[in-house]
Amino acid sequence: MAGRIQPLRFEPVQTVRAYQRIVEQIEDALARGDLAPGQRLPSERELVTQFAVSRSTVREALRVLESNGVVRSRPGDPNGPEILPFSQGPLRKQMTRLARVDELTLSELIAFRMIMDGAAIQLASRLRTDEQLAEMEQTLVAMREAIDIDFAAFSEADVAFHEAVARVSRNSLLQTCNEVVRGVVLSLISDKIAHATNSRALMLESLQHHAEVVEAIRAGDGHAAARLARQNLYDYYATYVPEPDRDPLRALIDD
Amino acid sequence: MAGRIQPLRFEPVQTVRAYQRIVEQIEDALARGDLAPGQRLPSERELVTQFAVSRSTVREALRVLESNGVVRSRPGDPNGPEILPFSQGPLRKQMTRLARVDELTLSELIAFRMIMDGAAIQLASRLRTDEQLAEMEQTLVAMREAIDIDFAAFSEADVAFHEAVARVSRNSLLQTCNEVVRGVVLSLISDKIAHATNSRALMLESLQHHAEVVEAIRAGDGHAAARLARQNLYDYYATYVPEPDRDPLRALIDD
DNA sequence: GAGACGCAACTGGTCTGACCAGTGGACTAG
DNA sequence: CTAGTCCACTGGTCAGACCAGTTGCGTCTC
Numbered sequence: 001m002a003g004r005i006q007p008l009r010f011e012p013v014q015t016v017r018a019y020q021r022i023v024e025q026i027e028d029a030l031a032r033g034d035l036a037p038g039q040r041l042p043s044e045r046e047l048v049t050q051f052a053v054s055r056s057t058v059r060e061a062l063r064v065l066e067s068n069g070v071v072r073s074r075p076g077d078p079n080g081p082e083i084l085p086f087s088q089g090p091l092r093k094q095m096t097r098l099a100r101v102d103e104l105t106l107s108e109l110i111a112f113r114m115i116m117d118g119a120a121i122q123l124a125s126r127l128r129t130d131e132q133l134a135e136m137e138q139t140l141v142a143m144r145e146a147i148d149i150d151f152a153a154f155s156e157a158d159v160a161f162h163e164a165v166a167r168v169s170r171n172s173l174l175q176t177c178n179e180v181v182r183g184v185v186l187s188l189i190s191d192k193i194a195h196a197t198n199s200r201a202l203m204l205e206s207l208q209h210h211a212e213v214v215e216a217i218r219a220g221d222g223h224a225a226a227r228l229a230r231q232n233l234y235d236y237y238a239t240y241v242p243e244p245d246r247d248p249l250r251a252l253i254d255d
Numbered sequence: 256m257a258g259r260i261q262p263l264r265f266e267p268v269q270t271v272r273a274y275q276r277i278v279e280q281i282e283d284a285l286a287r288g289d290l291a292p293g294q295r296l297p298s299e300r301e302l303v304t305q306f307a308v309s310r311s312t313v314r315e316a317l318r319v320l321e322s323n324g325v326v327r328s329r330p331g332d333p334n335g336p337e338i339l340p341f342s343q344g345p346l347r348k349q350m351t352r353l354a355r356v357d358e359l360t361l362s363e364l365i366a367f368r369m370i371m372d373g374a375a376i377q378l379a380s381r382l383r384t385d386e387q388l389a390e391m392e393q394t395l396v397a398m399r400e401a402i403d404i405d406f407a408a409f410s411e412a413d414v415a416f417h418e419a420v421a422r423v424s425r426n427s428l429l430q431t432c433n434e435v436v437r438g439v440v441l442s443l444i445s446d447k448i449a450h451a452t453n454s455r456a457l458m459l460e461s462l463q464h465h466a467e468v469v470e471a472i473r474a475g476d477g478h479a480a481a482r483l484a485r486q487n488l489y490d491y492y493a494t495y496v497p498e499p500d501r502d503p504l505r506a507l508i509d510d
Numbered sequence: 511g512a513g514a515c516g517c518a519a520c521t522g523g524t525c526t527g528a529c530c531a532g533t534g535g536a537c538t539a540g
Numbered sequence: 541c542t543a544g545t546c547c548a549c550t551g552g553t554c555a556g557a558c559c560a561g562t563t564g565c566g567t568c569t570c
Contacts, residue, residue: 015330017552019318043521054554056311059523060318063274067322075270075522076562108426115374115429119507123366126506170503171363174370177432222506248425251381251477252374272523298550309525314552330551331532 018053022061025051027070030083041071041080107245109185110237114252116178117162117233118226121213123169125222132168136214139164143210147203154203161210189240206236227253273308277316280306282325285338296326296335362500364440365492369507371433372417372488373481376468378424380477387423391469394419398465402458409458416465444495461491482508 029035042050047058062081065071073081128136139161146153162182166175209232216225230253238246284290297305302313317336320326328336383391394416401408417437421430464487471480485508493501 015552019552045521054556056314056555057553059311060315060552062522063315063318064322067319073522075560076520078519078521078563080521104428108428111378111426112428115370119370119374123503123506127503171366173359173363173367173436181428248378248382251378270523274523300550311526312524315523317551328551331534331549333534333548333550335550 018057019060022051023064035083037083039083043080107241109181111248112181114230114233118230120165120169120174121229122222122226124165125217125220125225128168136164140211143207151199273312274315277306278319292338294338298335361443362496364436366503368436369485369488373485375420375424375429376484377477377481379420380472380475380480383423391419395466398462406454
């Protein structure tokens with residue numbers, strides 16, 4: 001046995017809860033195909049013996065699975081909990097099965113925002129009524145006023161603008177995705193953006209961009225409006241994205 | 256006391272589980288602002304007395320909340336469960352907080368697909384390598400062969416094509432959303448589409464459209480490729496959308 | 511034989527009470 | 541003032557019980 005003795009490296013220990021292990025086992029079985037939608041899980045009491053845990057633990061696991069849209073339990077059902085088809089249940093659950101926000105890069109998130117926001121504005125420029133246009137212009141006024149207060153007020157007014165656009169686009173899914181991703185992006189870069197020195201200049205520039213977008217919406221030029229919106233997002237966020245990741249963002253602009 | 260006696264209408268009764276009520280109360284408090292991220296929930300035993308239920312029930316509620324990314328419990332923490340900031344935890348959970356798939360119209364879902372797919376293809380036409388282009392063309396060949404088998408095989412090959420595109424677009428969020436929404440759309444119209452009589456003609460037409468998209472990708476014309484992709488989706492699905500809801504879909508095409 | 515009845519055996523939902531391994535603060539001995 | 545102990549808490553798990561439903565089967569009546 002030659003060779004130097006390797007410096008002993010221990011992995012950090014993390015305790016995994018029993019119910020979490022059960023969730024994993026069942027989700028794995030589903031991923032492997034050993035379990036298919038429409039099938040039934042064994043009853044809770046049967047799972048107790050199979051997993052060799054108490055019924056409380058089994059039930060906590062089932063609650064997690066149910067919350068994820070994987071299974072559904074009904075009282076008095078002589079069969080066990082039902083495995084749901086992939087597409088049922090709340091949408092978010094479906095998303096989580098595949099994507100975790102912490103696995104996403106900032107570039108992906110911003111690209112997504114550019115797509116969503118651009119599409120919402122394109123839709124808005126076609127579908128808007130005159131009242132809705134006036135509403136959007138009103139939010140621009142509010143943004144101008146907010147600049148003289150502080151950045152938080154401006155940010156709030158900005159959100160109001162985007163919400164108005166999303167309403168006009170008549171697509172709640174679009175709206176939801178946009179809001180969620182905006183929240184994630186902001187939380188990722190908030191520490192950096194807070195230290196921006198020339199924030200007043202930034203706000204004025206941003207307002208100018210928004211006004212251009214609204215002008216394009218008024219003209220009914222959805223293409224130009226969407227392009228402006230994407231450009232604005234790029235200008236606003238690109239500095240936080242490392243250079244090699246900016247290619248997809250640029251690809252979204254110059255169409 | 257005049258007036259006819261109204262025909263008595265009773266609401267269908269649905270039993271709500273105790274733990275579900277707890278989840279609602281806590282989520283409501285969070286929505287109202289009575290509870291904010293960073294704050295701590297009372298300990299489990301304290302919640303037992305406040306909600307007047309057993310600890311099992313409290314714990315099942317906490318498991319649901321934890322699975323939704325709302326709170327996190329740590330053993331031995333002298334404070335109660337921690338309320339997480341909005342942007343943490345799995346993304347799907349965030350989505351589910353806002354959007355339920357059963358509240359969405361088919362039009363919204365298809366519009367979303369048109370946006371996502373168009374964007375993915377636009378990105379792909381800019382970012383693709385020659386190998387990836389060859390890969391996509393290979394999936395076209397597979398689609399052509401699948402037509403001679405049956406509709407399920409064709410559908411599978413179609414999925415493979417879109418997955419290839421999504422990979423090239425280098426955006427897992429885009430990919431995930433697209434997959435989820437495609438699944439939902441298919442489950443909504445699968446019963447209708449299965450009865451299509453001239454399915455072979457449809458498949459050939461779809462293949463032709465895909466080929467055109469790939470051709471545009473090869474040419475690097477992202478705009479044309481995206482437009483074609485949206486048009487294809489519209490042609491494919493619009494018949495299932497009631498006429499008044501088609502406006503947003505058309506607005507997405509003629510840019 | 512056919513149908514109504516009732517019982518027994520299940521299901522999931524809830525409760526009670528207990529034990530354990532951690533954590534953190536208060537208290538105490540040096 | 542520090543080091544050590546101790547204790548009161550936390551969440552995680554367990555065992556066993558009861559209830560209200562549902563299902564199915566056997567029985568009992570017509």
